Amino acid sequence: MRKISKLLIANRGEIACRIMKTAHSMGIDTVAVYSEADADAPHRKMATEAVALGPSPASESYLVIERIITAAVQTNADAVHPGYGFLSENAAFAKACEEAGLIFIGPSPRAISLMGNKAEAKRQMAAAGVPCVPGYEGEDQSDDRFVSASNEIGFPVMVKASAGGGGRGMRVVSKPEKLLKGLTAARSEGERSFGSAELILEKAIIEPRHIEIQVFADNHGNVVHMGERDCSIQRRHQKVIEEAPSPAVSPELREKMGATAVAATKAINYSGAGTFEFLLDQDKNYYFLEMNTRLQVEHPVTECVTGLDLVEWQIRIASGEPLPLSQKDISVRGHAIEARLYSEDPYKSFLPKVGILSEWFAAEGEGIRTDHGLETGFEITPFYDGMIAKIVGYGANRETARANLQEGLRRTIDKGLTTNRLFLLSCIAHKEFIAGSATTGFIETYFPKKKLAEGPDLNSK
Structure with a gap:
């Protein structure tokens, strides 16, 4: 076991702030890295200390492995957390961390490389008996x-x-x-x-459900799953709204899919957090799609329904500890739904938008959670992904979670910037979503380009 006293987060924005929150609660100091565009970003201010990486483009800052390793070594960090995106599934980065004597909070370089190639991943899963498309x-x-x-x-x-x-x-x-x-x-x-x-x-499986299983494995041979998330509502194959558990998955199917994911995890000798993504057809047959060897954007819905801190689990496993709980001790209670807030205009072909948040308020309260790295006056630049926050509604059942998400979106203040907030409200107010029957064709079917061009449905606001 290796104690982690100082953690460098090789990322920015809401995920960097999310990781720091858990690290600080565990008594771990944090190191932020930042580009010129993020010189005054909240994630920099939240960290114990911060190191400049370079110019604003990610290719000259957040994606430069040598600069991140140098920052970690110079600040005497023990470990590096990659978050998601950027270098999170880069085997060369994981290897560089190991060679520098740093703990990489994620799987081995071998596992990242193995599952990062869709062709090889499918071959491995087929050999392990996992149903594949x-x-x-x-x-x-x-x-x-x-x-x-x-x-x-x-x-x-x-x-x-x-x-x-x-x-x-x-x-x-x-x-x-x-x-x-x-x-x-x-x-x-x-x-x-x-x-x-x-x-x-x-x-191509027509209008399936997109179901993923969250798994965790330690270095002592233990593997568990934390149930499923339904990520069916997508735009151009990118997730927009996610929920746990899935309205389409029965307890029996959950157990079956979970067992498949656990067996697959063991077959590739995996450790850390991982997600198996499946397509579920209309006859409830499921097929392996890919494995993400990192923390997922939508991990908060799993945290809400299990009561577990997934970042804490990642840190403990990377330190050499065994899994905190066994499978029988993990249960899913209630329901949670997450909506991704993007700086884009859904009513003009989802055109990316930039600008300054003249007023920002993150909705919080009973049944509402907002993950973000924003503050009033913060500038959204064209250099990074357009997702700026995640609003989660949760409660004892799906309708309570939906109502809380609706309230959270209504109370979110994002003045000065064009976002997809009203579009998200329209999505969760749609009868198909309320019925829990939305598939991957939801947005294309019910919000085609012609309909969106008419402008937002203010009745759903």
Whole structure:
């Protein structure tokens, strides 16, 4: 076991603040890193100490491994937490931390590399007996091979960048004549976003539920799951609203999917926090999609229904401690729903927006939680992801959680900046969402571009 007394957070914004909150409660000092754009950011002020990384672009600051390692060594940090995004699933970064004598709060470089490649991950999961979406993940990357594989699988197919994530490098191809265009677009985006043009094919499952299972494993052979999250409401394959538990998952299915995720975790000798993502079809068959080897954006809903601090678990496991609880001691109580607040205009094709928050108020109170790294006067710049906060409603049942989220969104003040707050209110007020029957086609079906162009539905405000 190695005691962690000082933790560097290799991230920014709301997740950096979230990690610091837990670290400070555990008596651990924190080190923030920041770019020129974040010189006055709340995450810098919240930390015990802070180190400048460089210019505003992430490629010149938050993504420069050498600068982060240097900052950790110079401040005598014991460990590094990557948060999510940026370098969180970068095997080279995890390895660099290890080589510098730093504890990386996450899985091993081997596990990150193994599960970070969608093709290899599918092969590993298939070998472990995990149900996988029918597809092609071979080494032959020629157009001819993809054409023949698509004909074997049957249209529609999903073309995916093998090294992808966050909805990037993905194209649904409905007809054979559109395949070559889809391959070209996915390759280009994969190369641009992830430095790899490798692709895989999958059978496109029409309007499934997107279900993920949260797992934790220590270095003593113990593995548990914390139930599921439903992440079906997405825009361009990026999650918008998440909840736990899923309205579509019965206790029996939860136990079955949880057991599958635990077995898969053991099969790859994994440690730390991880998430297995599945597609659930209309007949309740589930198929492995990918594994995220990090803390998820939507982890707060799991915390709300289990009463557990997932960041604390990460820190304890990385320190060498065994899991705090066994499977029989983990239970899901009540319901929680999270909405992601983005700096974008949903009524103008979700165009990203920048500006200064002339007034910011984060809703809090009974049944409401807001995770953010904002303050009045803070400038939202074009250099980073547009998600600026997460509002969570939770309670004894789903309708209470929905009502609390609705109240939280109404009470959130985000003046001076265009956000998707009114759009989120429209989503959770929709009858399909209230019924708990929304699939991945929810936004495309009920909020098409033409309808959104009419402006916000003020009745849902």
